[in-house]
Amino acid sequence: MTTEMTSNQKDQSPLLEGRGVSKYFGGLAALHNVDFAIYPGEIMGLIGPNGSGKTTLFDCLSRVQQINTGEIHFKGQEISKKKPFQVAHMGLARTFQVFRVYRKLTVLENMLLSRQWRNESIFRQLRPSHPDTDQRARELLEFLTLDHLTYEQAGNLSGGQQRLLEIGMALMPDPELILLDEAASGVNPVLINTIKDRILHLSNEQGKTFLLIEHNMEFIGDLCSRVFVLNFGEKLAEGTPEDVMTNEDVIEAYFGS
Amino acid sequence: MGRKILDLIRAIIFNRWVLAAIVVLLFLMPSLFYAREWCQELDAFTSPLQDSVCTYLIEEKPVTNAVLLNFTQLFILIILASNWNLTGGFTGYIDFGHAVFFGLGGFATALLMGSSRWEDWPALFSDWSFWPAMLGAGIVAAIFALLIGSFTLRLKGPYFSIAMLGTLVATREIVRASSNISGGGLGLSLPVYLNRPMFYYLSLVMLLFVVNFVRWIRSTEFGSSLVAIREDEVGAEMRGINTTLNKITVFCISAFLTGLVGGMWAYMNTFLDADIAFNQNRTIDMVMMTMLGGLGTVAGPVIGSTILYWLRDVLWANFLLFHQIFEGILLIIIVLFVPEGIMGLLDKDSSGTSLNRIVKGWFKKEPEEHPRTS
Amino acid sequence: MDFSDLLIQTLINGILIGGLYGVMTLGFSVIWGVMGVINLAHGEFLMLGAYMAWVLNKQQGWEPFLTLLVILPVMFLLGYVIQIVLINRIIEKPHLIALLVTYGLAIVMASTVKLIYTANPRITTTQFSGYWEFDFGGFVLPVTKTLVLIAALLMMFGLYFFLNRTRFGKSIRAAAQNKEAARMVGIEINKVYAATFGICIALTGAAGMLLSPLGSIHPFMGAAWTLKAFAITAMAGLGNIPGALLGGMMLGLVENLLATFVPTVGSSVGIISSFALLVIVLVTRPQGLFGGLKAPQEIR
Ligand SMILES: Nc1ncnc2c1ncn2[C@@H]1O[C@H](COP(=O)(O)OP(=O)(O)OP(=O)(O)O)[C@@H](O)[C@H]1O
Ligand SMILES: [Mg+2]
Numbered sequence: 001m002t003t004e005m006t007s008n009q010k011d012q013s014p015l016l017e018g019r020g021v022s023k024y025f026g027g028l029a030a031l032h033n034v035d036f037a038i039y040p041g042e043i044m045g046l047i048g049p050n051g052s053g054k055t056t057l058f059d060c061l062s063r064v065q066q067i068n069t070g071e072i073h074f075k076g077q078e079i080s081k082k083k084p085f086q087v088a089h090m091g092l093a094r095t096f097q098v099f100r101v102y103r104k105l106t107v108l109e110n111m112l113l114s115r116q117w118r119n120e121s122i123f124r125q126l127r128p129s130h131p132d133t134d135q136r137a138r139e140l141l142e143f144l145t146l147d148h149l150t151y152e153q154a155g156n157l158s159g160g161q162q163r164l165l166e167i168g169m170a171l172m173p174d175p176e177l178i179l180l181d182e183a184a185s186g187v188n189p190v191l192i193n194t195i196k197d198r199i200l201h202l203s204n205e206q207g208k209t210f211l212l213i214e215h216n217m218e219f220i221g222d223l224c225s226r227v228f229v230l231n232f233g234e235k236l237a238e239g240t241p242e243d244v245m246t247n248e249d250v251i252e253a254y255f256g257s
Numbered sequence: 258m259g260r261k262i263l264d265l266i267r268a269i270i271f272n273r274w275v276l277a278a279i280v281v282l283l284f285l286m287p288s289l290f291y292a293r294e295w296c297q298e299l300d301a302f303t304s305p306l307q308d309s310v311c312t313y314l315i316e317e318k319p320v321t322n323a324v325l326l327n328f329t330q331l332f333i334l335i336i337l338a339s340n341w342n343l344t345g346g347f348t349g350y351i352d353f354g355h356a357v358f359f360g361l362g363g364f365a366t367a368l369l370m371g372s373s374r375w376e377d378w379p380a381l382f383s384d385w386s387f388w389p390a391m392l393g394a395g396i397v398a399a400i401f402a403l404l405i406g407s408f409t410l411r412l413k414g415p416y417f418s419i420a421m422l423g424t425l426v427a428t429r430e431i432v433r434a435s436s437n438i439s440g441g442g443l444g445l446s447l448p449v450y451l452n453r454p455m456f457y458y459l460s461l462v463m464l465l466f467v468v469n470f471v472r473w474i475r476s477t478e479f480g481s482s483l484v485a486i487r488e489d490e491v492g493a494e495m496r497g498i499n500t501t502l503n504k505i506t507v508f509c510i511s512a513f514l515t516g517l518v519g520g521m522w523a524y525m526n527t528f529l530d531a532d533i534a535f536n537q538n539r540t541i542d543m544v545m546m547t548m549l550g551g552l553g554t555v556a557g558p559v560i561g562s563t564i565l566y567w568l569r570d571v572l573w574a575n576f577l578l579f580h581q582i583f584e585g586i587l588l589i590i591i592v593l594f595v596p597e598g599i600m601g602l603l604d605k606d607s608s609g610t611s612l613n614r615i616v617k618g619w620f621k622k623e624p625e626e627h628p629r630t631s
Numbered sequence: 632m633d634f635s636d637l638l639i640q641t642l643i644n645g646i647l648i649g650g651l652y653g654v655m656t657l658g659f660s661v662i663w664g665v666m667g668v669i670n671l672a673h674g675e676f677l678m679l680g681a682y683m684a685w686v687l688n689k690q691q692g693w694e695p696f697l698t699l700l701v702i703l704p705v706m707f708l709l710g711y712v713i714q715i716v717l718i719n720r721i722i723e724k725p726h727l728i729a730l731l732v733t734y735g736l737a738i739v740m741a742s743t744v745k746l747i748y749t750a751n752p753r754i755t756t757t758q759f760s761g762y763w764e765f766d767f768g769g770f771v772l773p774v775t776k777t778l779v780l781i782a783a784l785l786m787m788f789g790l791y792f793f794l795n796r797t798r799f800g801k802s803i804r805a806a807a808q809n810k811e812a813a814r815m816v817g818i819e820i821n822k823v824y825a826a827t828f829g830i831c832i833a834l835t836g837a838a839g840m841l842l843s844p845l846g847s848i849h850p851f852m853g854a855a856w857t858l859k860a861f862a863i864t865a866m867a868g869l870g871n872i873p874g875a876l877l878g879g880m881m882l883g884l885v886e887n888l889l890a891t892f893v894p895t896v897g898s899s900v901g902i903i904s905s906f907a908l909l910v911i912v913l914v915t916r917p918q919g920l921f922g923g924l925k926a927p928q929e930i931r
């Protein structure tokens with residue numbers, strides 16, 4: 001299998017790299033010996049049938065789950081022993097397939113609570129939130145068309161709106177690597193296009209890196225330069241969207257011919 | 258209509274001027290006590306005004322030691338409930354053993370002031386005066402919170418609650434068993450100091466400090482991060498909040514303040530043993546009063562404690578035998594029927610909070626749009 | 632007695648009391664497992680059973696072991712009614728609600744008993760008390776404690792049989808597994824819950840009777856027993872009967888060893904050791920020593 005890389009990626013070291021990552025739930029291998037590498041500024045897709053271990057991989061990256069074997073390097077540092085908040089401070093943000101918004105707080109408070117905490121001592125937290133943070137939160141809400149809900153309780157939002165709020169909360173700390181878990185599912189088509197534009201903009205202009213889990217192939221095809229396919233916890237294929245979508249193994253895994 | 262009445266109540270309670278007036282009155286109250294003492298020392302009244310005022314003060318005794326003591330006890334309850342609210346209400350770690358810090362504070366003060374019955378008690382930690390001893394009580398409580406919290410705060414939900422209940426019960430037993438330090442069944446006697454106004458003012462100042470402190474904490478990012486921990490600890494951690502550190506910090510702060518109060522209470526009570534210092538009911542008071550007022554709100558513990566204290570004083574002082582049974586039933590009723598507390602009732606879809614706005618609102622047809630905050 | 636004799640005697644005592652600990656935990660852990668309610672009034676139900684035994688023993692002259700015939704049905708009814716009136720309202724609510732409501736219940740029960748029978752410590756006397764002891768090889772096997780162990784084992788076996796072999800027991804287990812599915816197949820969930828609570832309370836009351844001849848009983852003994860039940864459940868997992876027996880014996884052993892070899896702890900040993908066990912188990916293995924405790928994230 002060929003992995004196409006643009007010239008500038010070849011000589012860069014990966015932003016995120018996993019080697020031999022395995023995660024077992026009892027006897028079930030949710031991830032088995034997976035290797036991957038993501039380069040700065042790249043938009044990478046992560047696809048695979050239901051239950052193939054995509055969300056588990058995210059959980060391992062953001063340190064909700066402890067990996068059983070292997071190592072994960074982010075910005076050159078081994079993170080598989082770090083605490084979740086430390087990884088977040090390093091510039092990794094994610095969204096959750098099953099929403100994790102603070103349901104009883106207002107939308108604005110949700111956003112403010114996701115600001116950049118970056119190794120602050122408790123003393124630095126002993127002040128009201130900074131006007132700039134507030135400004136940024138409101139801008140993001142406006143972009144996500146949630147501004148009319150600024151003071152609504154997050155738990156009262158519709159599924160799609162909570163999905164958008166999750167994206168907002170992931171963008172809030174200005175991270176370098178953003179993991180989006182099915183961020184576009186349940187979002188209306190017009191807004192999906194806006195989100196696509198925003199992702200492209202962030203990637204091209206600010207050099208942000210994305211890893212996207214999606215079942216929507218069009219979304220993947222439009223955005224991603226490379227796609228990574230998982231099946232039963234193992235890497236099945238990797239390559240450009242076109243390559244992967246014509247790959248026999250992938251077709252078989254999805255449609256089980 | 259009910260809505261409007263609730264709004265009015267809320268607006269009155271939270272009106273800046275009303276609050277200020279209450280505080281001023283509370284500060285002035287003991288002056289009646291002193292005025293009576295002054296009157297009693299007079300040989301003859303020189304003016305009709307003095308005559309009527311002094312006769313009133315001497316005959317009616319509007320402010321006695323007992324009144325001051327009652328208020329002091331109420332203030333102590335409010336402070337305790339507010340402290341408990343920091344961990345229980347904001348952070349969502351329902352502590353069923355918070356009285357352990359109160360008891361430790363009490364014992365620390367007693368020992369530091371030299372009540373130990375043990376000959377080998379180090380002289381360095383003996384015969385301190387009250388103020389450093391009280392500070393020491395807070396520090397002892399905070400250190401204990403750090404030690405115990407670094408284990409128990411890893412537990413979630415009911416496991417934490419029960420582990421803290423266990424901490425309280427086990428500490429009580431250990432303190433009782435180490436009788437050469439704690440006096441065992443005999444208890445410890447502190448230097449006797451029966452200056453009620455002093456304790457009244459001390460607790461009032463502490464009350465004002467603690468309530469404002471809690472309000473300030475809630476307004477900071479630190480306070481918000483505590484709420485985030487309550488709402489979703491895993492999510493908060495992954496969004497960059499150092500949940501362990503924040504939890505332990507707030508736990509220690511809360512324990513420190515509780516220890517201070519315990520120290521003051523011990524000095525006021527002049528006696529303590531394991532049973533009264535580590536009384537389980539004190540924790541339940543904190544929980545119940547906070548729940549009644551509104552969990553996780555700044556004003557909740559104040560309102561809840563005041564109402565519950567008044568209920569105790571007025572309603573079932575006459576049924577002393579049944580009073581514990583009433584308390585249990587009341588706890589069940591509060592939890593089942595007003596789980597959001599009085600603040601929850603007052604706050605629900607509140608159309609406005611300032612007195613001005615409400616009065617204006619009555620003359621308008623449609624209610625004003627008001628952003629809801631939590 | 633030399634050291635090894637003392638050790639063996641201590642172990643015997645620990646195992647004897649362990650049976651009682653096991654059976655007294657079951658009510659707590661089954662209610663938790665089936666309904667998700669942590670019953671902080673557990674120790675008070677135990678206390679109630681013990682007082683019933685004491686009243687029948689001292690005022691009517693019954694043999695304590697016979698009072699089980701009254702205690703079991705009465706406590707069942709009490710549990711059934713309390714479940715319908717109170718517990719049913721809190722089943723789906725957050726844990727705090729259940730903890731506080733059952734704590735309120737505990738206060739009411741303890742203070743009512745205190746009002747009627749005062750706070751004086753009491754004890755029942757069986758016909759076997761004191762003078763009868765099995766004696767073999769120099770070790771003492773007090774008859775009362777042995778009988779208590781046997782009764783406890785019988786009750787545990789009875790519950791095990793009931794849950795695993797009878798139709799109703801199976802529907803209880805189904806309800807514990809998946810409420811919705813149980814409802815689909817036509818199990819009347821509310822009745823199952825009420826009956827489960829009744830059975831558990833009956834069992835707890837019976838355990839209260841079993842402890843009444845062994846140590847003094849008083850209205851405020853409940854909290855310590857709830858703590859013990861919690862510690863054993865943390866070791867055993869929810870509704871695990873053999874686990875509860877094992878956990879109970881472990882607690883009994885730890886307690887007796889501490890009491891024998893650490894002289895100063897005295898009467899507080901039970902509370903301190905169960906607390907230590909509880910915190911150690913929960914911190915090191917949040918899923919319970921033998922597994923089966925719900926992960927804290929799942930319970931909200
Ligand atoms: N906490 C857990 N405990 C046990 N098994 C788990 C856990 N989390 C995930 N699994 C299992 O791991 C496998 C991978 O799950 P995962 O959520 O990663 O799938 P996915 O690729 O995200 O699927 P989908 O496309 O449906 O979201 C599944 O078989 C799932 O049952
Ligand atoms: Mg998934």
